[in-house]
Amino acid sequence: MRENWKSRKGFIFAAAGAAIGLGNLWRFPFQAYKNGGGAFLLPYFVALITCAIPLMIMEYAYGRKIRGGSVKAFSKLKKKLEIVGWIQVMVPIIVMTYYSAIIAVAVVFMVFSLGHAFGIINWLSDPGPIMGMVTGSAKNALDLGAGMSIYILIAVIVVWICNWLIVKKGISGGIEKMSMIFTPLLMVLMIIFMINAVRLKGSAIGLEALFKPDFSKILVPSIWVSAYAQVFFSTTLAVGVMIAYGSYLDDKADIVNSAIITVLANSSFDLIAGVLVFSTLGYLVSNMGVEFTSFGTGAGVAFIAFPIAISTMSTNVVIQGLLGFLFFFCLFIAGLSSSISMLESFTTAALDKFDVSREKLVSIISIVGFCGSACFASYAGFNYILDIVDAYVGNIVIAGLGLAEVILVSYIYGTSKLREEANAYSDFKVGIWWDYLLKYFTPLLLGAVVITNLFNIITELLKKDTAGVVSNIVFGWGTVIIMIIASFVFYKKKWTAKAQEVAPTLNDKKVNL
Template sequence: MEKKRELWTSRSGFIFAAIGAAVGLGNLWRFPFQAYKNGGGAFFFPYIVALFSCAIPLMILEYTYGRRIRGGSIKAFKTISAKYEWIGWMQVMVPIIVMMFYCTIISVSVIFMVWSLGHAFGIVNFMGDPGKLMGMIAGSAKGPFDFTSGISKYLFSFVILVWIANVVIVRKGISKGIEKVSKIFTPVLIIMMFMFMINSLRLNGAMLGLKQLFTPDFSKILNPSIWVSAYAQVFFSTTLAVGVMIAYGSYLKEDSDIVGSSLMTVMANASFDVIAGVTVFSTLGYLVTNMGVQFDSFGSGAGIAFIAFPIAISTITSNVFLQGMLGFLFFFCLFIAGLSSSISMLEAFTTASLDKFKVPREKIVTIISIIGFLGSVCFATFAGFNYILDIVDSHVGNYVIATLGLVETILVCYVYGVEKIRVDANEHSNIKVGKYFNFLLKYVTPIILGITVVSNLGKEFKKLAGLLVENKEAFMGEMIFGWGVILLMFLASIFLYLKKED
């Protein structure tokens, strides 16, 4: 007799888990700098259009389809046709690869948490010069193939703790693990980020930062690349097309309000984007005004969280204990954001595997976590953290996810039937979606994703051609750690597709 499928015990638990999955470390820096470099306030118009024309319809599609088939990505594509099952495996390969390097970044936030406590009690003093700690953690390497540069003992040690947290939560399942943790973590994350935003607005120079973020440059709004960037930001920040939301949808009760839940998930994530943008640029405005640095002095990536914020915190108060506790709260906030996303990634692959292979959840989670941890160890090397991480991230994010989103939309809409999705979604929803939903998913979303894929590939080939002439080592790094990882994902997907069911 087939085991009855576990379900979310409450709507709030599901919503908090979904929001936690969508909101991650990337929101803190990716959205603010996408807006900053793409026309400031002018970026918000295509961003909002992308929310309503792409993110919300796709979220409705994934929740609805997941609930209808009661399965993850593997079952989702296999239901359309057995020959498409491998695409489902390719989809859930994405969160596994992302988890490998994502957990090393989460571990940095844990390290900064510990050092913040040390700062509070006078054991260490790093708030005024966090770059020194970051240098100790990340080390240095000459290139992606400089394996003799060594491994970061800090990253290696703390990445173990992050993976233990992932395993403990996901092994317990949906209701006892992910739902229970998300009900605590996600509200805490929202409250803490809101508090940091309010505090950042009172800083001297905050208005200068907000002016940089929100002042519209309408000369850029007709540039197609701005629209591609806006859709890419919305698409990737909502964790669509990687099996997470289909998996979460598969545990929904039959009478769930899917349209309302989709709206809440997408808009909560968008709100977090804006809160992060205000917080980051208010803080940078303060640093520009009081320290004479530039808005891009800390880069547009992890430097914002791990370099700029400790400096800003150290200038809020001269009380060392308060500095340390504020730092601890901020990096605990980052840890929560990262962990809530990482458990959703692990669950995406777990759900898919359980749908095909009749093995205990605990065993599946343990096997995947061991493989994932070994991958994280590779990224904990100095060459891995400083070079390979960026290469893998850009290739998986720019080429695999957008392509899978395009394939998913076309197959579900044209083969399974978009009208079936719309009827199912409306059945128990208070807000109903009309025929415009079909139009958006059949035409607008595939066209935008198609343009995104072609645009990204065009830029990649141009980049590779230049590297082949100017920097052969960098070219080989792109081919092996970028396209090589994509090939490995494809081969693993085919292997699991051909492997017989238990």
């Protein structure tokens, strides 16, 4: 018998934890900053209503109806479409390999923060040298002999052990229990840090830079594409996570409200992160005379700017260290809640098709995943290859899968049937407008995102030197090709799971979904 979530609250916390991740901390603030500030919020909220919420409802409803992950979900539409499901769950596996390396840096900095508290190492006021020591340096992505970060490698082991311990216990025994504790804790800690950041001298400068609207940009098409891309990617849609989570919902679960709460929780974290990041940067701009982008628009914000800001919160070394530990613990929680959802996405899909125990399967995936993460613990891997793989998987594969998913489910299964099932036990009902969004509006917007991203990657590739071109072909397109080949191999294997020895399609009259 298929496992179910024990409570709605547990499911919401798990789904919100899956959507909330390290990327929220810097991606939304800098997307808003460069795309019109407060004016960016209009297309952002429109994207939430017209894309994120409808797709979240669709994935929850279809996952519950199928009672399976992405592989089973697409094979039910049409047998040959099973390969789409495998490509979809390959995404979180690939993402986990480098995402775990980023979480590992948070683990390392947690330890260093405790060292700071006990007077062993004084680094929070000047984190640059420590960051350099941990991540090292390389000439380019092809400089594979540059070295390996022993700090990241050891911390990656810790991250994968945590993933393994939680996911092998299943939905109610592992993921739900962990999410009930860590997701609300993460929100509380981030709100505390946000409130403190707003109180810093110069925070108003940062908030003005983030939220002051530049309405001259609001009619620029690229701004709307950026807003949809931000909402789409930050909610963990189209990678099998929410379909898998939806498959464990009770038959009488309120799908519509659950979807709305999940999306709004994620967007709330986006806004909290925006206020936190730019209040902190405003302080640094005011007191150090640097630019808002001096610390980069990625991990540099969390690993360089925040330690400096934390060091100013108190002159007491012990308090500084403990605050640093709490902050990097927040990052660790955010990363871990997302990584376990990625691991569960593939696990659910594989358990649907193959006769294997959850513990054995999770153990195998964790070992393979750790080997992949070890590659990103190299100096070339962390500093160069990570960004290349992330760009190709995020901008080409995920966007393409989102487009394919909404078209295939909407036109083969049918939005009207799915709407009836989603509304059946929901307090808030979606109307026929939901059908039109999924059939016409959302595919057009996602199509624009896919085309824009593909165009940008190709044009950027043409500007690179020889090493850059080779790196992008090997690690970018190479990763995409490996994902497709691996998906085809799994697709060709026979269904051996006892509950699903044959994967009949929706057109098979013997199937009772």
